[in-house]
Amino acid sequence: MEIIAQTKYIRISPKKVHALARATIGLNPQLAIDRLTLLGNKASRVLAKVILSAFSNAKKNANLDPKLLKIKSIETGKGPFFKRWNPVSRGMAHQIKKRTSHIKVILEEIKEVHGA
Template structure:
């Protein structure tokens, strides 16, 4: 039985988050948590926290069964673009350039190895 966890409007670009999502896609949960724990990118901490949330959701769905014994796998993980905050930055000769501060939505699905 699969479990889902979602992270919405995290203030970093979706492209940067997809780099980490590609690293842990299809990997065992324990291995992906250890990779995220020591990854230098700043997006690794919220992604690890989201993965722990998905694991606890799976444990609640399966009547408290231990996730370590079940050989859980990151079945799917995808990153969608969230809202963009538009700002103006001063530019030469009295002009203004648009700055888009992007955010993203991350969804993780965790399931047992088939």
């Protein structure tokens, strides 16, 4: 069974979130949240919130055992960007792109295997 949580239009560059997302795939959600809270940067706080949301959905809505969950995938996508202008010399201006991200976390239940 798959549990999905997503957030959109988060004001952080997708490149920064994607680096952390790759490191957390395959981990237990509780372990991933613990590791991300130790980092303390903005990308880790945002990613931890989305993983916590998916983890809570699995416990409350699907009644799944938290120990039997793992992060199947984390999709980070580009959202729209805000255009800002920085004035420079000779009456010109350079464009600044304030990028946004879409983040989607998919958890899956691990099947218990009883060894013989």
